[in-house]
Amino acid sequence: MxxxxxxxxxxxxxxxxxxxxAATVIRGARVIDGTGAPPRDDVTxxxxxxxxxxxxxxxxxxxxxxxxVVDYTGKTIIPGLVxxxxxxxxxxxTKSGQPALYNRDNALRQLRQWRxxxxxxxxxxxxxxxxVFYPLRTDLHAGKAEGADLFGADHGIGVPxxxxxxxxxxxxxxxxxxxxxxxxxxxxxxAAAARGTDLIKVWVDDFNGSLPVKxxxxxxxAVIAEAHSKHLRVAAHIYYLADARQLVDDxxxxxxxxxxxxxxxxxxxxxxxxHGTWYIATLDLNEAAFIYARHPAWMDQPFFAHAVQPxxxxxxxxxxxxxxxxxxGSTPVNEAxxxxxxxxxxxxxxxxVKIGFGTDAGATPLRIPGFAEHRELALMVDAxxxxxxxxxxxxxxxxxxxxxxxxxxxxxxxxxxxxxxxxDPSRDIEATTHIxxxxxxxxxxSGSVDTFTP
Ligand SMILES: [Zn+2]
Numbered sequence: 001m002x003x004x005x006x007x008x009x010x011x012x013x014x015x016x017x018x019x020x021x022a023a024t025v026i027r028g029a030r031v032i033d034g035t036g037a038p039p040r041d042d043v044t045x046x047x048x049x050x051x052x053x054x055x056x057x058x059x060x061x062x063x064x065x066x067x068x069v070v071d072y073t074g075k076t077i078i079p080g081l082v083x084x085x086x087x088x089x090x091x092x093x094t095k096s097g098q099p100a101l102y103n104r105d106n107a108l109r110q111l112r113q114w115r116x117x118x119x120x121x122x123x124x125x126x127x128x129x130x131x132v133f134y135p136l137r138t139d140l141h142a143g144k145a146e147g148a149d150l151f152g153a154d155h156g157i158g159v160p161x162x163x164x165x166x167x168x169x170x171x172x173x174x175x176x177x178x179x180x181x182x183x184x185x186x187x188x189x190x191a192a193a194a195r196g197t198d199l200i201k202v203w204v205d206d207f208n209g210s211l212p213v214k215x216x217x218x219x220x221x222a223v224i225a226e227a228h229s230k231h232l233r234v235a236a237h238i239y240y241l242a243d244a245r246q247l248v249d250d251x252x253x254x255x256x257x258x259x260x261x262x263x264x265x266x267x268x269x270x271x272x273x274x275h276g277t278w279y280i281a282t283l284d285l286n287e288a289a290f291i292y293a294r295h296p297a298w299m300d301q302p303f304f305a306h307a308v309q310p311x312x313x314x315x316x317x318x319x320x321x322x323x324x325x326x327x328x329g330s331t332p333v334n335e336a337x338x339x340x341x342x343x344x345x346x347x348x349x350x351x352x353v354k355i356g357f358g359t360d361a362g363a364t365p366l367r368i369p370g371f372a373e374h375r376e377l378a379l380m381v382d383a384x385x386x387x388x389x390x391x392x393x394x395x396x397x398x399x400x401x402x403x404x405x406x407x408x409x410x411x412x413x414x415x416x417x418x419x420x421x422x423x424d425p426s427r428d429i430e431a432t433t434h435i436x437x438x439x440x441x442x443x444x445x446s447g448s449v450d451t452f453t454p
Protein backbone atom coordinates (compact mmCIF):
# COMPACT_ATOMS: atom_id res chain seq x y z
CA MET A 1 0.00 0.00 0.00
CA UNK A 2 2.89 2.33 0.76
CA UNK A 3 4.01 2.18 -2.88
CA UNK A 4 0.54 2.10 -4.34
CA UNK A 5 -0.54 5.69 -3.92
CA UNK A 6 2.65 7.41 -5.14
CA UNK A 7 2.50 5.26 -8.29
CA UNK A 8 -1.11 6.25 -8.86
CA UNK A 9 -0.24 9.89 -8.35
CA UNK A 10 2.69 9.81 -10.76
CA UNK A 11 0.57 8.08 -13.39
CA UNK A 12 -2.23 10.59 -13.05
CA UNK A 13 0.19 13.51 -13.28
CA UNK A 14 1.89 12.13 -16.35
CA UNK A 15 -1.48 11.56 -18.00
CA UNK A 16 -2.58 15.05 -17.14
CA UNK A 17 0.70 16.61 -18.23
CA UNK A 18 0.42 15.08 -21.69
CA UNK A 19 -3.28 16.02 -21.97
CA UNK A 20 -4.84 19.33 -22.87
CA UNK A 21 -4.79 20.68 -19.34
CA ALA A 22 -2.04 20.24 -16.76
CA ALA A 23 -3.07 19.03 -13.33
CA THR A 24 -2.77 21.15 -10.22
CA VAL A 25 -1.28 19.58 -7.11
CA ILE A 26 -2.42 21.05 -3.81
CA ARG A 27 -0.33 19.94 -0.89
CA GLY A 28 0.26 20.50 2.77
CA ALA A 29 -3.27 21.27 3.95
CA ARG A 30 -5.37 19.72 6.67
CA VAL A 31 -8.53 18.40 5.00
CA ILE A 32 -12.04 18.10 6.41
CA ASP A 33 -13.69 16.06 3.67
CA GLY A 34 -17.37 16.73 4.48
CA THR A 35 -18.25 13.14 5.42
CA GLY A 36 -18.05 13.84 9.13
CA ALA A 37 -14.67 12.09 9.33
CA PRO A 38 -12.01 13.75 11.51
CA PRO A 39 -9.57 16.14 9.82
CA ARG A 40 -6.56 14.58 8.08
CA ASP A 41 -3.24 16.37 8.08
CA ASP A 42 -0.92 16.89 5.13
CA VAL A 43 -3.27 15.67 2.40
CA THR A 44 -2.35 15.96 -1.26
CA UNK A 45 -5.14 16.85 -3.67
CA UNK A 46 -4.69 16.52 -7.41
CA UNK A 47 -7.13 18.68 -9.37
CA UNK A 48 -7.60 17.54 -12.94
CA UNK A 49 -9.90 19.82 -14.91
CA UNK A 50 -12.93 20.55 -12.75
CA UNK A 51 -12.63 17.59 -10.37
CA UNK A 52 -10.32 15.86 -7.93
CA UNK A 53 -8.46 12.96 -9.55
CA UNK A 54 -6.52 12.04 -6.42
CA UNK A 55 -7.03 12.69 -2.74
CA UNK A 56 -4.40 11.02 -0.62
CA UNK A 57 -2.04 11.28 2.30
CA UNK A 58 1.01 13.48 1.95
CA UNK A 59 2.89 12.33 -1.10
CA UNK A 60 6.24 13.50 -2.32
CA UNK A 61 7.01 12.35 -5.83
CA UNK A 62 8.80 14.10 -8.64
CA UNK A 63 6.28 16.19 -10.55
CA UNK A 64 6.33 16.30 -14.34
CA UNK A 65 7.47 19.65 -15.72
CA UNK A 66 4.61 22.12 -15.97
CA UNK A 67 2.67 20.73 -13.02
CA UNK A 68 1.28 23.55 -10.97
CA VAL A 69 1.91 23.07 -7.26
CA VAL A 70 0.02 25.06 -4.63
CA ASP A 71 1.27 24.79 -1.07
CA TYR A 72 -1.40 25.23 1.59
CA THR A 73 0.68 24.13 4.57
CA GLY A 74 -0.97 25.42 7.74
CA LYS A 75 -4.38 25.85 6.07
CA THR A 76 -7.54 23.77 6.38
CA ILE A 77 -9.62 22.83 3.34
CA ILE A 78 -13.35 22.08 3.54
CA PRO A 79 -15.81 21.42 0.67
CA GLY A 80 -17.68 24.36 -0.81
CA LEU A 81 -20.91 24.94 1.11
CA VAL A 82 -24.21 23.93 -0.48
CA UNK A 83 -27.37 25.92 0.31
CA UNK A 84 -30.67 24.08 -0.03
CA UNK A 85 -32.70 27.21 0.71
CA UNK A 86 -31.93 30.71 -0.54
CA UNK A 87 -33.44 33.14 -3.04
CA UNK A 88 -32.10 35.21 -5.93
CA UNK A 89 -33.43 38.41 -7.45
CA UNK A 90 -35.68 39.53 -4.58
CA UNK A 91 -33.56 42.18 -2.83
CA UNK A 92 -30.91 44.83 -3.51
CA UNK A 93 -29.51 46.90 -0.63
CA THR A 94 -32.57 47.71 1.50
CA LYS A 95 -34.95 47.34 -1.45
CA SER A 96 -37.25 44.36 -1.76
CA GLY A 97 -40.71 43.51 -3.00
CA GLN A 98 -40.14 44.80 -6.54
CA PRO A 99 -40.48 42.32 -9.40
CA ALA A 100 -37.96 44.40 -11.41
CA LEU A 101 -35.23 43.29 -8.97
CA TYR A 102 -35.51 39.80 -10.46
CA ASN A 103 -33.04 40.41 -13.27
CA ARG A 104 -29.89 38.63 -14.36
CA ASP A 105 -27.41 41.24 -13.11
CA ASN A 106 -28.94 41.42 -9.65
CA ALA A 107 -29.13 37.64 -9.36
CA LEU A 108 -25.49 37.30 -10.44
CA ARG A 109 -24.44 39.97 -7.95
CA GLN A 110 -25.86 37.76 -5.19
CA LEU A 111 -24.48 34.52 -6.64
CA ARG A 112 -20.98 36.05 -6.82
CA GLN A 113 -21.31 37.08 -3.17
CA TRP A 114 -22.34 33.59 -2.12
CA ARG A 115 -19.39 32.13 -3.99
CA UNK A 116 -16.90 34.64 -2.51
CA UNK A 117 -18.12 33.46 0.90
CA UNK A 118 -17.53 29.83 -0.04
CA UNK A 119 -21.12 28.86 -0.86
CA UNK A 120 -20.49 27.29 -4.24
CA UNK A 121 -24.00 25.87 -4.83
CA UNK A 122 -27.28 27.67 -4.11
CA UNK A 123 -30.94 26.63 -4.38
CA UNK A 124 -33.36 29.47 -5.12
CA UNK A 125 -36.38 27.94 -3.44
CA UNK A 126 -39.23 29.64 -5.29
CA UNK A 127 -40.27 33.13 -6.46
CA UNK A 128 -38.18 32.70 -9.60
CA UNK A 129 -38.97 34.53 -12.82
CA UNK A 130 -38.59 31.66 -15.27
CA UNK A 131 -37.45 33.88 -18.15
CA VAL A 132 -34.41 34.94 -16.10
CA PHE A 133 -33.87 31.84 -13.96
CA TYR A 134 -33.57 29.07 -16.53
CA PRO A 135 -31.01 30.70 -18.89
CA LEU A 136 -29.00 31.70 -15.81
CA ARG A 137 -29.10 28.16 -14.41
CA THR A 138 -27.97 26.78 -17.77
CA ASP A 139 -25.03 29.20 -17.92
CA LEU A 140 -23.96 28.52 -14.33
CA HIS A 141 -24.16 24.75 -14.79
CA ALA A 142 -21.93 25.14 -17.86
CA GLY A 143 -19.46 27.46 -16.12
CA LYS A 144 -20.41 30.28 -18.50
CA ALA A 145 -21.35 32.75 -15.75
CA GLU A 146 -19.52 33.74 -12.56
CA GLY A 147 -21.15 32.78 -9.28
CA ALA A 148 -22.47 29.95 -7.17
CA ASP A 149 -23.96 27.10 -9.20
CA LEU A 150 -27.74 27.41 -9.25
CA PHE A 151 -30.73 25.13 -8.71
CA GLY A 152 -34.29 26.13 -7.97
CA ALA A 153 -38.00 25.64 -7.43
CA ASP A 154 -39.49 27.67 -10.29
CA HIS A 155 -42.32 30.00 -9.16
CA GLY A 156 -43.48 28.07 -6.15
CA ILE A 157 -47.09 27.60 -5.08
CA GLY A 158 -48.71 30.02 -2.65
CA VAL A 159 -52.25 30.82 -1.51
CA PRO A 160 -54.78 33.38 -2.80
CA UNK A 161 -54.82 36.17 -0.16
CA UNK A 162 -52.34 34.11 1.88
CA UNK A 163 -48.71 33.05 1.93
CA UNK A 164 -46.27 34.26 0.93
CA UNK A 165 -47.51 37.66 2.13
CA UNK A 166 -47.97 40.02 -0.80
CA UNK A 167 -46.66 43.01 1.17
CA UNK A 168 -43.46 41.21 2.11
CA UNK A 169 -42.75 39.57 -1.23
CA UNK A 170 -44.43 41.55 -3.98
CA UNK A 171 -43.85 38.82 -6.51
CA UNK A 172 -45.02 39.19 -10.08
CA UNK A 173 -47.48 36.65 -11.47
CA UNK A 174 -44.51 35.34 -13.46
CA UNK A 175 -42.76 34.54 -10.14
CA UNK A 176 -45.51 32.89 -8.10
CA UNK A 177 -48.67 30.81 -8.58
CA UNK A 178 -51.61 31.06 -6.19
CA UNK A 179 -53.96 28.24 -7.23
CA UNK A 180 -57.51 28.30 -5.83
CA UNK A 181 -58.38 24.69 -6.65
CA UNK A 182 -56.61 21.31 -6.84
CA UNK A 183 -56.93 21.44 -10.64
CA UNK A 184 -55.17 24.81 -10.74
CA UNK A 185 -52.52 23.43 -8.38
CA UNK A 186 -51.85 20.45 -10.64
CA UNK A 187 -51.64 22.79 -13.64
CA UNK A 188 -49.06 24.92 -11.80
CA UNK A 189 -46.95 21.84 -11.06
CA UNK A 190 -47.21 20.68 -14.69
CA ALA A 191 -46.10 24.09 -15.98
CA ALA A 192 -43.09 24.17 -13.61
CA ALA A 193 -42.19 20.61 -14.62
CA ALA A 194 -42.40 21.54 -18.30
CA ARG A 195 -40.00 24.46 -17.70
CA GLY A 196 -37.52 22.05 -16.11
CA THR A 197 -37.69 22.87 -12.41
CA ASP A 198 -35.50 21.02 -9.90
CA LEU A 199 -38.08 21.03 -7.09
CA ILE A 200 -41.62 22.20 -6.27
CA LYS A 201 -42.20 24.64 -3.39
CA VAL A 202 -45.38 25.21 -1.36
CA TRP A 203 -46.04 27.80 1.35
CA VAL A 204 -48.02 26.38 4.29
CA ASP A 205 -48.08 29.09 6.95
CA ASP A 206 -50.04 32.13 8.16
CA PHE A 207 -46.95 34.17 9.14
CA ASN A 208 -47.70 34.39 12.88
CA GLY A 209 -51.40 34.74 12.28
CA SER A 210 -50.98 37.80 10.06
CA LEU A 211 -52.66 36.18 7.06
CA PRO A 212 -56.36 35.34 6.89
CA VAL A 213 -55.94 31.90 5.29
CA LYS A 214 -53.51 28.98 5.12
CA UNK A 215 -53.07 26.56 2.23
CA UNK A 216 -55.78 23.91 2.34
CA UNK A 217 -54.62 20.29 2.66
CA UNK A 218 -56.47 19.41 -0.58
CA UNK A 219 -54.19 21.85 -2.43
CA UNK A 220 -50.91 20.53 -1.05
CA UNK A 221 -52.05 16.93 -1.52
CA ALA A 222 -52.76 17.66 -5.19
CA VAL A 223 -49.34 19.33 -5.51
CA ILE A 224 -47.50 16.41 -3.89
CA ALA A 225 -49.29 13.76 -5.99
CA GLU A 226 -48.77 15.67 -9.24
CA ALA A 227 -45.13 16.44 -8.46
CA HIS A 228 -44.38 12.83 -7.57
CA SER A 229 -46.03 11.65 -10.80
CA LYS A 230 -43.45 13.85 -12.58
CA HIS A 231 -40.59 12.55 -10.36
CA LEU A 232 -40.26 15.94 -8.69
CA ARG A 233 -39.91 16.42 -4.95
CA VAL A 234 -41.85 18.97 -2.89
CA ALA A 235 -40.35 21.36 -0.34
CA ALA A 236 -42.72 23.07 2.11
CA HIS A 237 -42.38 26.36 3.95
CA ILE A 238 -43.70 25.62 7.45
CA TYR A 239 -43.60 27.15 10.94
CA TYR A 240 -46.03 25.13 13.10
CA LEU A 241 -45.55 21.54 14.24
CA ALA A 242 -49.13 20.58 13.34
CA ASP A 243 -48.72 21.69 9.71
CA ALA A 244 -45.32 20.00 9.46
CA ARG A 245 -46.70 16.71 10.79
CA GLN A 246 -49.64 16.74 8.37
CA LEU A 247 -47.33 17.46 5.42
CA VAL A 248 -44.95 14.67 6.43
CA ASP A 249 -47.83 12.22 6.70
CA ASP A 250 -49.04 13.39 3.28
CA UNK A 251 -45.65 12.64 1.70
CA UNK A 252 -43.89 16.00 1.44
CA UNK A 253 -40.19 15.44 0.74
CA UNK A 254 -38.52 18.42 2.40
CA UNK A 255 -39.46 20.74 5.27
CA UNK A 256 -37.76 23.96 4.16
CA UNK A 257 -37.83 25.59 7.61
CA UNK A 258 -37.59 24.41 11.19
CA UNK A 259 -40.56 23.82 13.49
CA UNK A 260 -40.65 26.89 15.70
CA UNK A 261 -43.89 26.96 17.71
CA UNK A 262 -43.23 24.03 20.05
CA UNK A 263 -40.88 21.12 20.71
CA UNK A 264 -41.09 18.26 18.24
CA UNK A 265 -42.63 15.10 19.70
CA UNK A 266 -41.77 11.46 19.24
CA UNK A 267 -44.62 10.92 16.78
CA UNK A 268 -43.22 13.64 14.52
CA UNK A 269 -39.69 12.26 14.77
CA UNK A 270 -40.94 8.76 13.92
CA UNK A 271 -42.94 10.08 10.95
CA UNK A 272 -39.91 12.01 9.60
CA UNK A 273 -37.78 8.87 9.81
CA UNK A 274 -40.43 6.57 8.39
CA HIS A 275 -40.99 8.82 5.35
CA GLY A 276 -37.32 9.78 4.94
CA THR A 277 -38.31 13.46 4.98
CA TRP A 278 -35.54 16.07 4.88
CA TYR A 279 -35.42 18.95 7.38
CA ILE A 280 -33.81 22.37 6.81
CA ALA A 281 -33.74 24.39 10.05
CA THR A 282 -32.96 27.93 8.72
CA LEU A 283 -31.84 29.05 12.22
CA ASP A 284 -30.35 32.31 10.93
CA LEU A 285 -33.71 33.52 9.63
CA ASN A 286 -35.26 34.44 12.98
CA GLU A 287 -31.98 35.76 14.40
CA ALA A 288 -31.50 38.03 11.39
CA ALA A 289 -34.81 39.72 12.21
CA PHE A 290 -33.42 41.25 15.43
CA ILE A 291 -29.67 40.70 15.88
CA TYR A 292 -28.34 43.57 13.75
CA ALA A 293 -30.15 46.11 15.93
CA ARG A 294 -28.01 44.91 18.87
CA HIS A 295 -24.73 45.37 17.03
CA PRO A 296 -22.82 42.27 18.21
CA ALA A 297 -19.02 42.51 17.97
CA TRP A 298 -18.88 40.40 14.81
CA MET A 299 -20.62 43.23 12.93
CA ASP A 300 -17.35 45.17 13.17
CA GLN A 301 -15.36 42.40 11.49
CA PRO A 302 -14.44 42.64 7.79
CA PHE A 303 -16.09 39.24 7.23
CA PHE A 304 -19.46 40.82 7.98
CA ALA A 305 -18.80 44.28 6.53
CA HIS A 306 -17.88 42.96 3.10
CA ALA A 307 -21.22 41.16 2.79
CA VAL A 308 -23.29 44.28 3.49
CA GLN A 309 -24.29 46.66 0.70
CA PRO A 310 -23.92 50.39 1.52
CA UNK A 311 -27.65 51.11 1.94
CA UNK A 312 -27.99 48.23 4.38
CA UNK A 313 -24.90 49.35 6.32
CA UNK A 314 -26.48 52.80 6.65
CA UNK A 315 -29.64 51.22 8.04
CA UNK A 316 -27.66 49.17 10.57
CA UNK A 317 -25.98 52.39 11.82
CA UNK A 318 -29.28 54.27 12.15
CA UNK A 319 -30.24 54.64 15.83
CA UNK A 320 -33.92 55.12 15.03
CA UNK A 321 -34.00 51.89 13.04
CA UNK A 322 -32.20 50.04 15.82
CA UNK A 323 -34.61 51.34 18.47
CA UNK A 324 -37.59 50.38 16.34
CA UNK A 325 -36.37 46.80 15.93
CA UNK A 326 -35.37 46.45 19.59
CA UNK A 327 -38.81 47.61 20.73
CA UNK A 328 -40.79 45.72 18.12
CA GLY A 329 -43.17 43.09 19.43
CA SER A 330 -41.80 40.61 16.88
CA THR A 331 -38.34 40.58 18.51
CA PRO A 332 -39.21 38.38 21.53
CA VAL A 333 -41.22 36.14 19.18
CA ASN A 334 -38.18 35.69 16.92
CA GLU A 335 -35.89 35.07 19.91
CA ALA A 336 -38.19 32.34 21.18
CA UNK A 337 -38.52 30.88 17.67
CA UNK A 338 -34.73 30.67 17.35
CA UNK A 339 -34.42 28.88 20.68
CA UNK A 340 -37.17 26.38 19.84
CA UNK A 341 -35.69 25.88 16.37
CA UNK A 342 -32.25 25.10 17.87
CA UNK A 343 -33.70 22.60 20.34
CA UNK A 344 -35.71 20.89 17.60
CA UNK A 345 -32.70 20.69 15.28
CA UNK A 346 -30.65 18.98 17.98
CA UNK A 347 -33.46 16.52 18.78
CA UNK A 348 -34.04 15.64 15.12
CA UNK A 349 -30.32 15.38 14.33
CA UNK A 350 -29.70 13.06 17.28
CA UNK A 351 -32.69 10.92 16.26
CA UNK A 352 -31.15 10.36 12.82
CA VAL A 353 -33.54 12.50 10.75
CA LYS A 354 -32.04 13.69 7.45
CA ILE A 355 -30.86 17.28 7.89
CA GLY A 356 -30.15 19.67 4.98
CA PHE A 357 -28.68 23.16 5.02
CA GLY A 358 -30.20 26.54 4.24
CA THR A 359 -30.87 30.00 5.59
CA ASP A 360 -33.50 31.61 3.32
CA ALA A 361 -30.80 34.20 2.51
CA GLY A 362 -31.86 36.62 -0.19
CA ALA A 363 -35.57 36.48 0.73
CA THR A 364 -35.38 39.78 2.61
CA PRO A 365 -32.57 42.38 2.90
CA LEU A 366 -31.65 41.21 6.44
CA ARG A 367 -30.86 37.67 5.24
CA ILE A 368 -27.43 38.30 3.81
CA PRO A 369 -26.05 35.91 1.17
CA GLY A 370 -22.81 34.24 2.23
CA PHE A 371 -22.70 35.70 5.71
CA ALA A 372 -25.96 33.95 6.60
CA GLU A 373 -24.55 30.51 5.84
CA HIS A 374 -21.56 30.98 8.15
CA ARG A 375 -23.84 32.35 10.86
CA GLU A 376 -26.05 29.27 10.37
CA LEU A 377 -23.02 27.02 11.01
CA ALA A 378 -22.29 28.89 14.25
CA LEU A 379 -25.93 28.60 15.35
CA MET A 380 -25.92 24.87 14.59
CA VAL A 381 -22.98 24.54 16.97
CA ASP A 382 -24.89 26.65 19.52
CA ALA A 383 -27.73 24.16 19.09
CA UNK A 384 -25.41 21.34 20.17
CA UNK A 385 -24.12 19.82 16.93
CA UNK A 386 -20.35 19.44 16.75
CA UNK A 387 -18.47 21.57 14.22
CA UNK A 388 -17.76 18.46 12.11
CA UNK A 389 -21.44 17.49 12.15
CA UNK A 390 -22.43 21.02 11.15
CA UNK A 391 -19.94 21.07 8.27
CA UNK A 392 -21.17 17.66 7.08
CA UNK A 393 -24.76 18.96 7.03
CA UNK A 394 -23.68 22.03 5.02
CA UNK A 395 -21.72 20.00 2.46
CA UNK A 396 -22.30 16.26 1.98
CA UNK A 397 -25.84 16.18 3.36
CA UNK A 398 -26.94 19.39 1.63
CA UNK A 399 -25.75 17.97 -1.71
CA UNK A 400 -27.58 14.70 -0.99
CA UNK A 401 -30.80 16.63 -0.37
CA UNK A 402 -30.50 18.02 -3.90
CA UNK A 403 -29.69 14.59 -5.30
CA UNK A 404 -26.24 15.84 -6.39
CA UNK A 405 -23.66 13.08 -6.38
CA UNK A 406 -20.91 15.14 -8.00
CA UNK A 407 -20.16 17.45 -5.04
CA UNK A 408 -20.35 18.02 -1.30
CA UNK A 409 -17.29 16.00 -0.30
CA UNK A 410 -13.58 16.08 -1.03
CA UNK A 411 -12.92 12.75 -2.73
CA UNK A 412 -11.66 11.29 -5.98
CA UNK A 413 -13.94 12.11 -8.89
CA UNK A 414 -15.90 14.87 -7.13
CA UNK A 415 -16.07 18.48 -8.28
CA UNK A 416 -13.16 20.50 -6.97
CA UNK A 417 -15.32 23.07 -5.12
CA UNK A 418 -13.60 23.95 -1.85
CA UNK A 419 -12.73 26.64 0.68
CA UNK A 420 -9.22 27.25 2.04
CA UNK A 421 -9.27 28.47 5.64
CA UNK A 422 -6.85 29.92 8.14
CA UNK A 423 -7.49 27.90 11.28
CA ASP A 424 -9.31 24.62 11.86
CA PRO A 425 -13.13 24.80 12.09
CA SER A 426 -13.32 21.32 13.66
CA ARG A 427 -11.92 23.01 16.78
CA ASP A 428 -13.79 26.30 16.49
CA ILE A 429 -16.52 26.76 13.90
CA GLU A 430 -15.65 30.46 13.70
CA ALA A 431 -12.65 29.42 11.56
CA THR A 432 -14.99 28.98 8.55
CA THR A 433 -15.09 32.79 8.46
CA HIS A 434 -11.32 33.00 7.96
CA ILE A 435 -11.41 32.41 4.23
CA UNK A 436 -8.09 32.47 2.42
CA UNK A 437 -9.36 31.26 -0.98
CA UNK A 438 -12.38 29.76 -2.71
CA UNK A 439 -12.03 27.25 -5.54
CA UNK A 440 -14.82 26.23 -7.87
CA UNK A 441 -14.57 23.57 -10.60
CA UNK A 442 -10.84 23.26 -10.03
CA UNK A 443 -10.01 26.95 -10.36
CA UNK A 444 -9.36 29.52 -7.64
CA UNK A 445 -12.19 32.05 -8.05
CA SER A 446 -11.54 34.35 -5.09
CA GLY A 447 -9.27 35.11 -2.17
CA SER A 448 -10.09 36.65 1.18
CA VAL A 449 -13.50 38.35 1.40
CA ASP A 450 -11.59 41.48 2.47
CA THR A 451 -11.23 42.19 -1.25
CA PHE A 452 -14.93 41.56 -2.01
CA THR A 453 -17.27 44.48 -2.75
CA PRO A 454 -20.94 43.63 -2.16
ZN1 LIG B 1 -37.53 30.88 1.25
